[in-house]
Amino acid sequence: MKLIRIAISLAALGAALFFFGGLIRAADTNIPIYFPNSKLVVKAEVLNRVTYLPIKQVIEFMGIPYTDALALETLTIRSGNSRLLMTKNSALVSYNDQILLLPSPILREDGRWLAPIEFLTIGLTRLTGTEFRYRAGAPRIYAENVDAPELEMNAQTLGPITRLTLRCSVPLNVELKRDDQRAILAIDRSVDPFRERLDHRDRMVRSVVFDDSDGNAKIVVDTTRDVTDMRLTAADNNRVYFLDLFTKREPVTEAVPPPALPAAPAARPDVIPAERKVRVVVIDPGHGGMDTGAKSAAIAEKDFTLALARKLRSALQTRLGTTVLLTRDSDVALDNEARSAVANNNQANLFISVHAGYSTNKTDAGSSVFVMKENFGEGFTTASATGRDQLFLPWYLGYRIHQQASVSAANFLQEALSKAIPGSKFAVRTAPLAVLSSATMPSLLLEMGNLNNPMNAQTLTDASFQSRLAATIADAVQRFSESPQAAAN
């Protein structure tokens, strides 16, 4: 009877060992340990989610004497009169006459002593006074007072481009290296990334990964074949970097008619008069996707804005030869920040957001040209910006640089529209508009008519009216482009 019990227990133990043994599978990772003036890259092993470091390599690098007693299966590390003694397969470490407990036992494999990463802080710091810092799960360790500022990464799809933004609290030197399908951003110092990888994929980006497994910090961007060009720009005294990925392959666009009169020199981009200052125009068709905007029986605002924006693109391209980008060219939702970012990232000289109005008064038929409300947000800059926030210009103040040029462009538009569409009122107004607040070029928002007015809604739906409207806006853009106010940017 007793024998059977023992046999069963042994069988269970064996099964358990077999089962858990299967879980213990080694995976190698390179972990850099950053010291103040040097660094050491060790090959760590991850066993059952415990990170093990080859401890002899670390103490040799630090110049700490030790004795590796093969017969006793112990490793003794000495510093001054203190000593640490560890034994193979034991989680207990003796420090002078104290016993320290590690979360996992020390291993010895092929002559290598492997200690769980916690050994650094529990054992080595006590012995040598050297402090170690690491984030759970992050494959890097900082020793002593190594300064590793946090690095923030962010990726956004902004219409035709994809932008990767890096932010750090100290200036960095970042170098862009390209190979076939990758962009590598090499950073000249040790940094502490907030995230190891970005959860971002789009038509140009496959993955964005932070990698310092060789002790050199870099960001590896795995790109698709759609990327035809990329550009790295620094901002805020090298504390902010933007990596913009471009594609020549246009998303589904409306066919752009060729210049109507090939003979007309002004229509050709290569012979733009020298005084023309508006080279890139970004048009933002308001709303989209789930966000329909205002609605009438005849048309939804989002459809009117897209139709008008496409006509305006054609008009501007043929007449002025300007580069014209739409923030959206299909029925998709887009947030306001992404809209103005398309203009900012493409160094647009003019940003026009188009909308249709709505009034509960069914007879109202007024239209407005809006610019950003002057002085908006100024009261909050000094009061709310503290610490690292002060490093960045608040996003909501982007509009200020070109406020006067914006008003001037709005006046040209109001004048042109009032002449071309007699009987309609066009007023220049200011409002705290989200889409204009962070645009860093002359920018305005046109709100046409009143969708609650059936006559008005019908007119806005009419394709020939839309074409006339687009031609008038293009006129105003041309006048603005030739004015001294456009020179500011």
Add this chain to the structure above:
Amino acid sequence: MPRHIKIGLIVFGIGGAIAMGFFVDIVGRVRSMVNERETEENPFKPPAQPLYSPTDPPMAVKVFFPAESGDSLLVAEDQTIFQSAEIANRARQILQKIQEGPKLDTMLAPLPKDAKVQDLFISEQGTAFIDFSDAMATAHPGGVLNELTTIYSIVDSLTYNLPEIKQVKILIGGVEKETLAGHCLLLLPLEMDLSITNVMPRDEKIAQLPRSASAVARSIN
């Protein structure tokens, strides 16, 4: 009385008392369950407190409503509230007037019909935080100008009449929203803007205050 009957009566009495006790307990439990259910339905409904007491003196206020037409976007309507001790209660009364809409038909209702003020709080720095129900955004018909007048009828009505309120921060459904209907920024608190109204600032002795946009336009042209 024979002894066994006496004992029987005593036992009966004790039994009755215990049964009575159980019954009272059960009735109490049922009642409290019913009450609990009532409170569960309305867990956040604040106790209905009057916004003013009968002894509070009347207070004349200007409530700003969107103009049906004309040069000013907002037109002031003279109304009366009670001068309650708490500024927040005065603000709530003004918001009630805004919700009720204008008396004259030359002005428009600024808020969607179903929009309710869920909460109001005034910070020490004079920022009034107003939390509107989701209908404020979902039932708003849109339009930049329309959105602008909705927001500034609230901002101007509160800041003009209650100098203690320096700025207004609008929340919707208990959270911060980027915009109300896609256009006007709600991320920063908003300050009084009388340039879009037919009212002069209280303490300004300037004879004529130019409209903000045209003022800038004139200075440029």
